[in-house]
Amino acid sequence: MPTKINSLLLKIICLSLLNTPVQxxxxxxxxxxxxxxxxxxxxxNGFSIELIQLNPDFIRAVYGKRDFSVDEVERIAGYCVFGSxxxxxxxxxxxxxxxxxxxxxxxxxxxxxxxxAQWLAEWRKAGITFAWTLLPESGNFxxxxxxxxxxxxxxxxxxxxxxxxxxxxxxxxxxxxxxNMSCAPAAL
Amino acid sequence: xxxxxxxxxxxxxLGYQLTALPEPLSAPDFTxxxxxxxxxxxxxxxxxxxxxxxxxxxxxxCRREMPSMERLHQKFKGKEFLVLAVNQMEDGDQIFAFSxxxxxxxxxxxxxxxxxxxxxxxxVQGLPTTYIIxxxxxxxxxxxGGREFDHPEVEKQILQLMQE
Numbered sequence: 580m581p582t583k584i585n586s587l588l589l590k591i592i593c594l595s596l597l598n599t600p601v602q603x604x605x606x607x608x609x610x611x612x613x614x615x616x617x618x619x620x621x622x623x624n625g626f627s628i629e630l631i632q633l634n635p636d637f638i639r640a641v642y643g644k645r646d647f648s649v650d651e652v653e654r655i656a657g658y659c660v661f662g663s664x665x666x667x668x669x670x671x672x673x674x675x676x677x678x679x680x681x682x683x684x685x686x687x688x689x690x691x692x693x694x695x696a697q698w699l700a701e702w703r704k705a706g707i708t709f710a711w712t713l714l715p716e717s718g719n720f721x722x723x724x725x726x727x728x729x730x731x732x733x734x735x736x737x738x739x740x741x742x743x744x745x746x747x748x749x750x751x752x753x754x755x756x757x758x759n760m761s762c763a764p765a766a767l
Numbered sequence: 768x769x770x771x772x773x774x775x776x777x778x779x780x781l782g783y784q785l786t787a788l789p790e791p792l793s794a795p796d797f798t799x800x801x802x803x804x805x806x807x808x809x810x811x812x813x814x815x816x817x818x819x820x821x822x823x824x825x826x827x828x829c830r831r832e833m834p835s836m837e838r839l840h841q842k843f844k845g846k847e848f849l850v851l852a853v854n855q856m857e858d859g860d861q862i863f864a865f866s867x868x869x870x871x872x873x874x875x876x877x878x879x880x881x882x883x884x885x886x887x888x889x890x891v892q893g894l895p896t897t898y899i900i901x902x903x904x905x906x907x908x909x910x911x912g913g914r915e916f917d918h919p920e921v922e923k924q925i926l927q928l929m930q931e
Binding site (some may be wrong): 627664666708709710711712714715716717718720721722723724725726727728 | 913
C-alpha cells in the first residue's frame with residue numbers, strides 16, 4: 580500500500596548535511612506479495628529513484644557465477660544491497676553523483692554510500708575483471724535517459740536507516756530523502 | 768539483473784529520445800570478434816550510419832530494447848545503416864541461449880568485448896548505452912538506458928543522418 584513520508588526533522592538534518600534545497604518528495608513503498616521484499620520509489624523534480632531490496636542469496640547467485648572468489652562473494656552479500664533504477668523524468672539535463680549520497684543510521688550519523696569506483700578498485704586488487712552490475716558512480720542524463728544497477732550500503736542488516744540522495748537539474752542541486760528503509764532479510 | 772526479485776514491479780517505459788552530443792566526437796576505431804569468430808573493425812563501415820549498442824544478456828533493459836533494434840535493422844536493410852551490438856564479457860554460448868529465450872533471430876552483428884576495453888574507450892558507465900555514429904565516423908547521438916529504437920522519431924533522425 581503506498582505510503583507518503585514527509586518529516587520535518589529529517590529535512591533539517593539533510594539541510595545541515597549537504598546544504599542543498601530539500602525536496603518534498605513523494606515516496607511510495609511496494610511489498611512483493613511472493614517474496615515479501617520491499618521497493619521504495621521516490622519521484623520529484625525531474626528525478627525518479629527506485630530501490631529494491633535484494634536478499635543475500637540473490638547477490639551470491641549474481642556474483643558466484645563470475646570471476647569472484649567465494650570470500651569476495653560473501654563480502655558483497657554481507658552488504659545491504661538494493662537494485663536501483665534512476666531516471667531523468669524531466670525535459671532538461673540531469674546529473675547525479677553517488678559520492679554525494681548518504682545513509683543515516685539510528686544514531687543520526689550519516690555515512691557515504693559506497694561507489695562503483697570504490698568497489699572496482701577493490702575488485703581489481705583481487706584480480707577480478709568483471710566491472711558491471713553496480714550503479715554507475717555518476718551520470719549525465721539527457722531527456723529519457725535512465726540507468727539501473729546495485730546500490731550497496733554497509734549497515735547492520737536489521738537496522739532502520741534513512742537514505743539521502745542528490746541530483747542536479749539544469750544546474751540546480753536538489754536533495755531527496757527516503758526514511759525508514761531496511762535491508763532485505765538474510766534469508767527469505 | 769534484479770528483475771527476478773522485482774518481478775511485480777514495472778520497469779521504466781522505454782522512451783525514444785536520443786541526446787545530441789553538444790560537441791560531436793570522432794568515434795574511436797576498434798576491432799572485435801563476432802559470432803562466427805571473424806573480426807570486424809568499426810572503420811570497415813565508414814559511409815554507413817552506425818547504431819553502436821553496448822549490452823549484456825543479464826541486463827533487463829538490454830533484453831527489452833533488442834527486438835526494436837532488430838526491427839530497425841530489418842527496416843533499413845540494404846541501406847546505409849547498420850546495428851553493431853557490442854556484448855560485454857560474455858561468450859557465444861550465452862548469446863545463443865539469449866537469442867533462443869528472446870524468440871527472435873538477431874541478424875545484425877554481435878561483437879564480443881570480452882574485457883570491456885571498447886566500452887571503456889567509449890566511456891560507457893552502464894548498460895545499455897547506445898551511440899549513433901554518422902557516415903563520417905562522428906558520434907552524434909547517445910542514449911543511456913533502454914529505448915524503443917524503431918520509434919518514428921528515431922527512424923527520422925537516422926534517415927536524416929543517412930541523407931547527410
